[in-house]
Amino acid sequence: MSITTKPAWQRLITTLALAALYLICSVAEAQSTQASLRLKWLPQAQFAGFYVALAKGYYADEGIDLTINPGGPNILTENLVASGSDTFGLSGGAESVFAARDRDLPVVAIGLGTQLTDFVFVAKQDGPIETLEDFVGHRVTTWFTGANYVLYAMLAEQGIDRETVNIQPQQVSVTPFVDGTVDVATATWYNELNTIRNRVGEENLRIFSPDDYGITFPRDALIVSERTLAERPELVEGFVRATLKGWKEAFSDHDAAVDTVMQWAPTLDRNHQLAMLSEMQRLMTAGPAEEFGLYWLDRETLEQEHDLLRRYDVIGSDVDLDIAFDSRILEAIDKDERMP
Amino acid sequence: MKPRLATLAHGATTRLGLTVLGLALVWQASTALLGVPASYLPGLDAIFSMMHRHPAPFIAGFIRTASEMLIGLAAGTLVGLINGVLLHRHQLLRQLLLPLFIVSQTIPVIAFGALVVMWFGNSLLSKAVIAFYLTFFTITVNTLAGLRSVDPAQIRLLRSFGASDHQLLWRLQLPSALPDIFIALKLAVALSLSGAVVGEWFGDTTGLGVLLLQSMYNEDMVTLWATILLVALLGSLSFAAVALMERVMLFWQPRA
Numbered sequence A: 001m002s003i004t005t006k007p008a009w010q011r012l013i014t015t016l017a018l019a020a021l022y023l024i025c026s027v028a029e030a031q032s033t034q035a036s037l038r039l040k041w042l043p044q045a046q047f048a049g050f051y052v053a054l055a056k057g058y059y060a061d062e063g064i065d066l067t068i069n070p071g072g073p074n075i076l077t078e079n080l081v082a083s084g085s086d087t088f089g090l091s092g093g094a095e096s097v098f099a100a101r102d103r104d105l106p107v108v109a110i111g112l113g114t115q116l117t118d119f120v121f122v123a124k125q126d127g128p129i130e131t132l133e134d135f136v137g138h139r140v141t142t143w144f145t146g147a148n149y150v151l152y153a154m155l156a157e158q159g160i161d162r163e164t165v166n167i168q169p170q171q172v173s174v175t176p177f178v179d180g181t182v183d184v185a186t187a188t189w190y191n192e193l194n195t196i197r198n199r200v201g202e203e204n205l206r207i208f209s210p211d212d213y214g215i216t217f218p219r220d221a222l223i224v225s226e227r228t229l230a231e232r233p234e235l236v237e238g239f240v241r242a243t244l245k246g247w248k249e250a251f252s253d254h255d256a257a258v259d260t261v262m263q264w265a266p267t268l269d270r271n272h273q274l275a276m277l278s279e280m281q282r283l284m285t286a287g288p289a290e291e292f293g294l295y296w297l298d299r300e301t302l303e304q305e306h307d308l309l310r311r312y313d314v315i316g317s318d319v320d321l322d323i324a325f326d327s328r329i330l331e332a333i334d335k336d337e338r339m340p
Numbered sequence B: 001m002k003p004r005l006a007t008l009a010h011g012a013t014t015r016l017g018l019t020v021l022g023l024a025l026v027w028q029a030s031t032a033l034l035g036v037p038a039s040y041l042p043g044l045d046a047i048f049s050m051m052h053r054h055p056a057p058f059i060a061g062f063i064r065t066a067s068e069m070l071i072g073l074a075a076g077t078l079v080g081l082i083n084g085v086l087l088h089r090h091q092l093l094r095q096l097l098l099p100l101f102i103v104s105q106t107i108p109v110i111a112f113g114a115l116v117v118m119w120f121g122n123s124l125l126s127k128a129v130i131a132f133y134l135t136f137f138t139i140t141v142n143t144l145a146g147l148r149s150v151d152p153a154q155i156r157l158l159r160s161f162g163a164s165d166h167q168l169l170w171r172l173q174l175p176s177a178l179p180d181i182f183i184a185l186k187l188a189v190a191l192s193l194s195g196a197v198v199g200e201w202f203g204d205t206t207g208l209g210v211l212l213l214q215s216m217y218n219e220d221m222v223t224l225w226a227t228i229l230l231v232a233l234l235g236s237l238s239f240a241a242v243a244l245m246e247r248v249m250l251f252w253q254p255r256a
Helices: A002-028 A045-055 A077-082 A094-102 A147-157 A175-179 A192-200 A226-231 A233-252 A254-264 A270-285 A288-292 A299-311 A328-332 B002-033 B044-053 B055-089 B091-106 B109-120 B124-148 B152-160 B165-202 B208-217 B221-249
Strands: A035-038 A066-069 A088-093 A107-117 A119-124 A139-142 A166-169 A184-188 A205-208 A218-225
Touching: A035 A077, A035 A233, A045 A066, A045 A233, A045 A254, A045 A270, A077 A088, A077 A094, A077 A107, A077 A218, A077 B109, A088 A094, A088 A107, A094 A107, A094 A218, A094 A299, A107 A226, A107 A233, A107 A270, A107 A328, A119 A147, A119 A192, A139 A147, A147 A299, A175 A184, A175 A192, A184 A192, A192 A205, A192 A270, A218 A226, A218 A233, A218 A299, A226 A233, A233 A254, A233 A270, A233 A328, A254 A270, A270 A288, B002 B044, B044 B055, B044 B221, B055 B091, B055 B124, B055 B165, B055 B208, B055 B221, B091 B124, B109 B124, B109 B165, B124 B165, B152 B165, B165 B208, B165 B221, B208 B221
Parallel strands: A035 A066, A035 A088, A139 A166, A139 A184
Antiparallel strands: A088 A218, A107 A218, A119 A184, A119 A205
């Protein structure tokens, strides 16, 4: 018995040894990257500028061998940038930069992607919600990752006690809103709202945009660690310059930009991605960007957001805006290159 | 021996094939006849046409996830076997390490995953590490249990013939522990697959887990179901491979 089993055992051991060898080899090859960018989500047109800049060789022109690492539901971009795992990051928004600084993470925002709040609260035309006051007593879902504070502030500005509104965390799907089990849902202009428009129809929707209520949360913050910014400013400048160029190229040719993105994620819905890019262009070129260019850090907006986050105790202490949001890199780049 | 094994496998495969075909027919017929909306459950025709139109991400994803899973499973099995033998031999080691292994398994993989990305980056390796993390414990515990269940009379007999520790291990203890080890391997197949899929949720561009995540958040039910079917296929193939290996290596065992 023991003799006949031996060859089979040896085969198993050989296989396992080979697998172990492969494991060791893949450790050795994982170190050739010069710089990396950690996105906040998987490849989609929301990040077209980066993918276009990479495909067109704009980063290479700046001497940067860039790797774009996608994000995911459990990825904290700020931590990865602070720890040095990634050189650059596309963080949730100004609010995540405030929160990171509040936790003493040494990350700095060098630009803000969308100049306006990138999400809205949406209700149905034939539903019970006509004004913000009608939120009272109805079911509202939102993301408890920052959007909830925008909602609280909007309600507070209108003198509405948020305890009277049934606010629930929003899950992945917009189906509960489409089916009518939720009266108000939160939707980004570039993603969920497009899905909802397709399923319910634009004319059947009522949109409550935070910006219309004087609350602006700029989002998609470009972040870097304090150390990288201090020690390799030329790398950061080159990265931002190439990124700006990538976005301008993407804005000038939506079709080609979506093609580039879809090379990374071929199963995406092309029309949805085209709509996403259009919305991104609108949000990124609005407001202060019209005057100062893409990724501009608008001081007044940031001060307002800071005060709002302090008021709701999202951040425990004052954050120094000059350290958390550094516009020196943008200012070092010619205005022509920044203008959309 | 051989023809019997072949007919047995043949009969089982035919039955399995018919069951799968039957389920597929029920699926397709019910979605088509009852007019189930695609956002609820898409028909199989839509799912296969999606895979046919964009085969590249599905093939690449399948290969990628399979590699992550197999590397993790192989490493987990190897480490688990070594652990089992060492812990069996050294009581002190068992008292020191086993509680630590148990603690390691109480950490939810989601918490662990964020660390893995920080330590191992976005490589294939980081997913294999998660698959490994989920598998080595099962193999360790079952190897240990298998080694401990060896009949002491048989050990005494081999000892009386002057067998060394090494001979005892390879000729009696490990072969006797094989049934337990194979039970662990079958569990580990499922665990390593879910480890690889979840590992891909920590930022990647290729893999079945990536497709799953992307389609989930885009409410793209067709891609979601296509990916679910491929994950199921990968799991079944791996399970079948382990079962086949078990048949070949444990030919002396009575089969249920």
